[in-house]
Amino acid sequence: MYKKIDQKDIDFLLTILDKEDVVIGDDINEDYAHDELAGEIKYPEVLVFVHSTEQVSKIMKYAYENNIPVTPRGQGTGLSGASVALYGGIMLCLTKMDKILELDEENLTLTVEPGVLLMTIAQYVEEHDLFYPPDPGEKSAAIGGNINTNAGGMRAVKYGVTRDYVRGLECVLPNGEVINVGGKVVKNSSGYSIKDLVVGSEGQLAIVTKAILKLLPLPKKAISLLIPFPDLALAIDTVPKIIKSKSIPTAIEFMEREAIVGAEEFLGKKFPDNSSNAYLLLKFDGNSTEEIEREYENVAKLCLECGAYDVLIADTDERNESIWSARGAFLEAFKASSEIDECDVVVPRDKVAEFVRFTHDIQPEVGLRIKSFGHAGDGNLHVYPHKDDLDDKTWHERLNKAFDLMFAKARELHGEVSGEHGVGYAKSPYFVESKNETYINLLKGIKSAFDPKNILNPGKLYN
Amino acid sequence: MYKKIDQKDIDFLLTILDKEDVVIGDDINEDYAHDELAGEIKYPEVLVFVHSTEQVSKIMKYAYENNIPVTPRGQGTGLSGASVALYGGIMLCLTKMDKILELDEENLTLTVEPGVLLMTIAQYVEEHDLFYPPDPGEKSAAIGGNINTNAGGMRAVKYGVTRDYVRGLECVLPNGEVINVGGKVVKNSSGYSIKDLVVGSEGQLAIVTKAILKLLPLPKKAISLLIPFPDLALAIDTVPKIIKSKSIPTAIEFMEREAIVGAEEFLGKKFPDNSSNAYLLLKFDGNSTEEIEREYENVAKLCLECGAYDVLIADTDERNESIWSARGAFLEAFKASSEIDECDVVVPRDKVAEFVRFTHDIQPEVGLRIKSFGHAGDGNLHVYPHKDDLDDKTWHERLNKAFDLMFAKARELHGEVSGEHGVGYAKSPYFVESKNETYINLLKGIKSAFDPKNILNPGKLYN
Known part of the structure; x- marks a missing residue:
């Protein structure tokens, strides 16, 4: 064709x-x-x-x-x-196309080409006392890819996702025409939002060639709390209570000992603690220590009431760095131990515990080790079935079964197939199954408005 | 047809x-x-x-x-x-369809029918110590209409616009099918965002029948600053400096004496001050007086350095209320004095002063009184040509001329036709003129994917 x-x-x-x-x-x-x-x-x-x-x-x-x-x-x-x-x-x-084109401090925007790396953006704006909040684990990703998957990351609990920080885009349409959508403007009610349609479209509607990003003033201070719990269920069940207590941490991550030990081995560095089965890792940021303390004291008390063993406070850059670099290495550590695949579902925050329990419980049935960590505070889970020493055929059979079960569970909990990594071709069958025909036809109709010949990134999402 | x-x-x-x-x-x-x-x-x-x-x-x-x-x-x-x-x-x-269906405190969401009024939502969530940030002046608007125009309001400087607070929608498509988009999930990277396409589509793509709104914890404290300046240019020129100073007020409004006097007459209530030509009105919110004071002290100092006469602090609910109710009455007061029409452009924040100056300067040329007030902090201006005692024909001729000039100026400044009120049919010619044919065809293609017979709210945006 x-x-x-x-x-x-x-x-x-x-x-x-x-x-x-x-x-x-x-x-x-x-x-x-x-x-x-x-x-x-x-x-x-x-x-x-x-x-x-x-x-x-x-x-x-x-x-x-x-x-x-x-x-x-x-x-x-x-x-x-x-x-x-x-x-x-x-x-x-x-x-x-990796140039930072303009920092506009009067409009708090940064204009970049799509190839600029996340870590480059973070460093550049921080040097100017500014802040680009989206914070996916993979800092060597390019901003263009982040825009195309509407990447989320750790700080979504408080700050939202990539979409919330894209003010404007320059895009090349499939037929080669160049359009500009949005801009430096803060509000916009001028026709259907093509900008928001392109964000998260996985490169299927247009090629992003320039992006105007919204920045915030850099919070002056951040403190992390590492909170050990006797087991994962107790840890995760605490999260909706934190949200309900009206404290909004910047990040709420959950992790199990096994992930920590793996990261320690992978990095050759010790984590502050690995003696408990499960942990919550919280970050709070703000402009003064007192302001942050007021926030986290209530949360710390609440966690202890909910069964936490302790609350370890990391208030120096060094301790913060050691904790978060371990957190950032979980995926790499898993990958070093076995071939893995990933399920990136997102469920409502109060369903995280139920979903994680489910992934534990199905392990004997599907015959795979399934490990997870993720963003408990925003309901976005990263669940990793491990191949270990299975042969390819058995692995794929079992993996398909695990995915079938997990995505069905996510649908039951009113979740979505992908929280931040996108659908691509790998999750396409599950995505299509999660929507009815009308919905998929709407997507195809939109695609056709942009790309009647279907030449731009075909075979993804719904094909 | x-x-x-x-x-x-x-x-x-x-x-x-x-x-x-x-x-x-x-x-x-x-x-x-x-x-x-x-x-x-x-x-x-x-x-x-x-x-x-x-x-x-x-x-x-x-x-x-x-x-x-x-x-x-x-x-x-x-x-x-x-x-x-x-x-x-x-x-x-x-x-x-005006029922509040569910407050979910564990997910911080409110599920409502489209006919619920903004003021009802505000009151309901505040009773639960929660906060729905979008704050358009018209509190008797229904949330469905707010979603359809991606309404902005006063607090957009700090908190963003309606889109940022719509987590999920139930919609009826033009052919009667019901779809759900988004949900209680915080992140989503599962196909093109139909939710974000419907938000701001002015009722042309689908009928919103249910909305899941994101809430925040209610800030415990708010303080307003009323800052008189010798003239409007000086006041507005200060705004990008405030942004650059890395303080983000909740709201930054500008106003002239004439608007204040009009509101005083209309409401039969005195504003705290009306002796200066121009004012900035700032709001700061947070969880403690100290936190807010730290924020506003720098800004107050900056305003005085930029030529403000004084900084009047409203730190009681009563004073806050008196100032903001006057601000909320500007439009009604204008309408009581003359038939008016409106231009709701949005420009980058650092172009507000230039645009407002332009609307002043063209008054003799077009032969109309043109008054404005608006959201200096987010670049969204509300500019009102007044009919006064002109006959209909002269009024429309002059109004068209004024609109032609103003929308051309907005384009020149990389602004958009509407910041928060939408395009409808009234601003449709200017919207179409602001985009090229390719862009308009994309919108038509999207419309056609939803509504091939064009039966849902035809004649708006681009017809």
Whole structure:
């Protein structure tokens, strides 16, 4: 159905791009055939590195006219295969569009190209005493990918998700036209919000070539509480009580001893405590120690009343750093111990305990180790079935069964298939199953309004 | 093109609704032929009051099959004509779907029907020590209308707009099917965000029949600062400096003496001060007086450095109330003095001064009094050309000229046609002029995915 790449197409690309930015055949590194998820290996026919909106526009116009599929790509840190070139064609890599274009302190905005890394943004704005709140674990992700998955991260409890910090976008449509949506304006009630439609669309509607991000003043102080509990159920059941107590921590994470021990081994560093079965990790931020103390004292008391063994307070940068770097290493530590796959469901906050219990309970039935950690405070769980020493066939059978059960449970709890990692192709069957036909047809209708030829990132979400 | 209502249609409606909920012909009150804006008078052929999602669904299914246009309607407090039945047909009024369905304190959500009034929500959640931040001036608006215009209000500087507080929606599609989008979940990365598309779509894509709203803990304390300046330019030029100083007030409003005097006359109550030409009105909220004081002391100092005469502090509920009730009466006071029309542009915060100056400067050229007040802190201006004693023809000629100039200026400053009141039919020509054909075609394509027969609220935005 799609046109295959031939020499004429390569010649065209070389009129726009330097030779080093057009990679074909065996020269394409295997990294570009998958994302961070273990999954299908699919190579694009040609991999191009773009440097400007104009180049993106010209390539899309050509691809559109010639019916060539295009897969936009950032750092490839995704976990659901959204940036894999399922149909070959052109992989359009935006990592070299990595400039910070403008810090506007009077409007509190930062204008960036899509290839700027999250860690670069964090560091840059902090140097100016400003703050970009979304904080996914993967700091080497590019902002373009974060926008395309509406990434969430640790600080969503208090600060919300990527969507809440995207003020405006420059996008290239599938036919090569460039549009601007939103801007530096704080409010907007001028037609359907194309901006909010592109955010979270997994690169299917348009290619983001510039983003205007909303910033906040940097909170002057942060304190973390590490709270050991006798078991996970007790820990997680405490979370809705914290929310109900009207304290809103910046982050509420839950973790089990096994994840901590794994991270200690992986990092070669000791966590402040690993003697309990389960932990809540809370962060509070604000502009003064007193303000934060007032907040966390109530929460600490509440946790002790709910059965916590203790409340360990990390009020130095060093202790904070040691705790949060361990938290950031959980996924890598799991991956180092076994091949894994991931379920990134989100459920209402008061259903987290029930869902996590469910993932524990089904382990004997499905015959897999299933470990989890995640954002208890916002209901977004990261659940990891482990392959261990199973053969591929058994692993996939058991994995499918585990996914079937978990996604069905998430639906029962009024949850959604993905909280922050997106659907891609890997979670597509579960996503489609979670919606009725009318809903999927709406998505297809929207896609068709943007991309009647379905050339931009086909095969994802609902195909 | 659309089918006209006949007795058979009325008979059908009477199988679903009680007699008192189906109003036809001369029995339709003139209020339902326009909104709060002085504009065209257009009656629906039949006005119905619905009580349930099921009724909405049945009526839409019937209308869809019979090609009858439907205009959803809440309190009719809009200012751009979005809820006026331009093509006759059925006006579907949701004011009797006015129940608060659930307060969920563990998930911090409030589930409501669309006809619940803003003031009802505010009072209800405050009684539970909770807070629904969006705060448009018109407290008698229904939440459904607020969702459809992505209403903003005074507290957007710190807290954002309606979109930021809509977690989930139940909607009836034009063909009568019911869909749920979002939910109680805090994060979501599961397909294009239909929820965010429906928010702000002015009732053109679906009829909102239920909304799950996000709440926050109620700030324990609020303090307002009334800051007199020698002139408006000096006042407004101070705003980006406040933002740059990394203090984020809850609200930053600007006003001129004339608006204050008008409100005093209208309300028969004295404002704390009316001796200066221009004022900034700031609100700060937080959980303790010390926390708020720390915030506002810097800002007060900054304002004095920028030329303010004084900083008047309102730290009692009574003084706060007297100031903000006057602020809330500006529009009514203008309306009492003359027929007016409105321009609700939003520009980047650092362009507010330039835009307001422009509206002052064009008065002699267009031959109209043009008064403004608005949300200096978020760049959303409410600018009111006054008819005074002009005849209709002259008024409309001059008004068109004023709008042409102002919307052109807004475009030049990278602003948008509407910050919070929507486009409706009244601002439609200016909206269309502000976007290119590609953009408008995207909107039409999206509309077509939801409503291929274009029966739901036709004639708005881009027609």
